[in-house]
Amino acid sequence: DTGVSQNPRHKITKRGQNVTFRCDPISEHNRLYWYRQTLGQGPEFLTYFQNEAQLEKSRLLSDRFSAERPKGSFSTLEIQRTEQGDSAMYLCASSLIYIIGTIYFGEGSWLTVV
Amino acid sequence: QQQVKQSPQSLIVQKGGISIINCAYENTAFDYFPWYQQFPGKGPALLIAIRPDVSEKKEGRFTISFNKSAKQFSLHIMDSQPGDSATYFCAAWNSGNTPLVFGKGTRLSVIA
Numbered sequence: 001d002t003g004v005s006q007n008p009r010h011k012i013t014k015r016g017q018n019v020t021f022r023c024d025p026i027s028e029h030n031r032l033y034w035y036r037q038t039l040g041q042g043p044e045f046l047t048y049f050q051n052e053a054q055l056e057k058s059r060l061l062s063d064r065f066s067a068e069r070p071k072g073s074f075s076t077l078e079i080q081r082t083e084q085g086d087s088a089m090y091l092c093a094s095s096l097i098y099i100i101g102t103i104y105f106g107e108g109s110w111l112t113v114v
Numbered sequence: 115q116q117q118v119k120q121s122p123q124s125l126i127v128q129k130g131g132i133s134i135i136n137c138a139y140e141n142t143a144f145d146y147f148p149w150y151q152q153f154p155g156k157g158p159a160l161l162i163a164i165r166p167d168v169s170e171k172k173e174g175r176f177t178i179s180f181n182k183s184a185k186q187f188s189l190h191i192m193d194s195q196p197g198d199s200a201t202y203f204c205a206a207w208n209s210g211n212t213p214l215v216f217g218k219g220t221r222l223s224v225i226a
Contacts, residue, residue: 004157033213042120042203042216043158056213091157101146101207103214105157 002026004106006092012112013082020078021109025094032075033103034067035091036060043091043105049075050097082113117141118206120217127224133191135220137204140185144206148214149178149189152201161202162189194224 005024013019025032031050035043046065047057051072061067064082069075079086089108120137127133137147148163164171164178164187171178177190191198204217 040219042205042218045213045215048213058213093157100209101148101163101214102160105150105159107155107157 004092004094004104006090006106006109008109009107010110010112012114015084015113016081018078018080019082019111020076021090021092021111023075023077023092023094023106025074025092026104028096029094029104030072030097031095031103032069033093033095034075034077035093035105037089037091037108038087046077046090079111082111084113087111087113117215118204118217120204120220122220123218124221125223127191127194127222129194129196129224129226131194131224133189133194133198133222133224135189135202135204135222136186137188137206137217138184138186139206141206141208142185143208145209146207147178147180147187148205148207149176150203150205150216152203152219158203191222194222196224196226198222199224 007022033048034046037043046061049069064080067077091108093103093105095103149161150158151161152158162173162176166182175192180187201219201221203219205214207214
């Protein structure tokens with residue numbers, strides 16, 4: 001399967017701990033996006049990369065959140081000092097620059113902060 | 115503020131019936147309008163999309179109707195099946211900007 005791959009799929013952590021999620025996009029996709037989705041809501045944009053450059057960050061992305069895409073391939077999203085309000089599904093998506101508006105999502109990484 | 119407003123929140127349709135989900139937007143810079151389908155525990159998957167230069171697009175049982183003057187678009191699912199039971203999200207995109215913005219979703223249940 002050559003879709004967007006996310007790991008881990010589920011993570012339970014204690015408040016205050018750090019967590020890191022990894023996303024492997026579809027091969028050759030230049031753009032990589034992170035979204036957050038809570039129950040009963042649509043995906044909310046967090047940040048996106050074009051190759052290795054982080055081009056935009058939402059105001060939802062507080063200082064405790066950091067994302068990287070070091071070689072323009074996989075990406076990591078780290079949340080430091082987790083809070084209960086961080087509990088959500090973190091979705092990664094990827095696309096080709098010239099395919100307008102079509103992005104492909106992974107299956108998401110569920111985070112539960114207890 | 116919410117850039118794309120979607121209704122209804124939930125919808126129950128009899129098997130074989132027509133499911134209709136509506137979305138409205140304010141930003142006239144949006145120029146691409148996709149619909150995504152999401153099953154429990156899965157990420158959203160692109161279902162069908164339309165550009166504002168056409169009023170309707172049909173793919174199989176799925177049709178998008180687009181009203182540019184009213185800034186509204188809708189998804190129609192003909193001959194709805196239990197396998198269509200999922201959450202549907204409308205979205206909008208401005209090709210001069212990112213990101214894709216989503217509505218809050220409609221949970222569709224198709225009952226036999």
